[in-house]
Amino acid sequence: xxxxxxxxxxxxxxxxxxxxxxxxxxxxxxxxxxxxxxxxxxxxxxxxxxxxxxxxxxxxxxxxxxxxxxxxxxxxxxxxxxxxxxxxxxxxxxxxxxx
Amino acid sequence: xxxxxxxxxxxxxxxxxxxxxxxxxxxxxxxxxxxxxxxxxxxxxxxxxxxxxxxxxxxxxxxxxxxxxxxxxxxxxxxxxxxxxxxxxxxxxxxxxxx
Numbered sequence: 765x766x767x768x769x770x771x772x773x774x775x776x777x778x779x780x781x782x783x784x785x786x787x788x789x790x791x792x793x794x795x796x797x798x799x800x801x802x803x804x805x806x807x808x809x810x811x812x813x814x815x816x817x818x819x820x821x822x823x824x825x826x827x828x829x830x831x832x833x834x835x836x837x838x839x840x841x842x843x844x845x846x847x848x849x850x851x852x853x854x855x856x857x858x859x860x861x862x863x
Numbered sequence: 864x865x866x867x868x869x870x871x872x873x874x875x876x877x878x879x880x881x882x883x884x885x886x887x888x889x890x891x892x893x894x895x896x897x898x899x900x901x902x903x904x905x906x907x908x909x910x911x912x913x914x915x916x917x918x919x920x921x922x923x924x925x926x927x928x929x930x931x932x933x934x935x936x937x938x939x940x941x942x943x944x945x946x947x948x949x950x951x952x953x954x955x956x957x958x959x960x961x962x
Contacts (some may be wrong), residue, residue, distance in 0.1 A: 809958050859905035
């Protein structure tokens with residue numbers, strides 16, 4: 765299994781509506797991009813002080829399937845239209861997970 | 864389920880031996896800290912250029928169980944002895960995951 769983890773920090777002026785659009789639109793992607801095996805996302809719970817704002821943990825069968833997801837037009841559209849306009853920071857890792 | 868995701872960036876002078884100690888020591892924690900339900904960790908695969916170096920995705924039954932893990936002496940020891948000495952950056956999110 766190949767896992768992609770990305771953490772987003774939103775800009776200070778991001779509206780609640782803009783922030784809510786991200787999970788709503790990302791949640792559509794498993795129905796559009798067949799390579800997605802698992803897609804677990806959500807806003808930070810506010811339990812710690814030094815955290816980012818949003819997490820996506822996406823699992824694939826292979827690195828190639830992750831790249832198909834990464835470059836898929838539907839994914840790129842969410843990034844361009846809903847994420848980039850309110851993005852202040854991004855951190856990501858992709859790693860191989862034992863079955 | 865309550866998920867904790869943390870991404871680490873290692874300092875440029877971190878040795879391979881220091882970097883290898885992190886997964887080795889973290890992998891001991893599920894045997895020590897009973898609140899850990901799932902603990903999936905690993906180094907970045909180098910598939911993308913703009914990534915951090917290491918990821919931990921840890922699942923718990925509740926936020927309280929995550930806090931017990933966070934503050935557990937065995938976890939704190941790994942942070943103090945193996946992670947902080949080579950840490951250049953850290954990004955984290957904790958979020959509630961639908962069952």
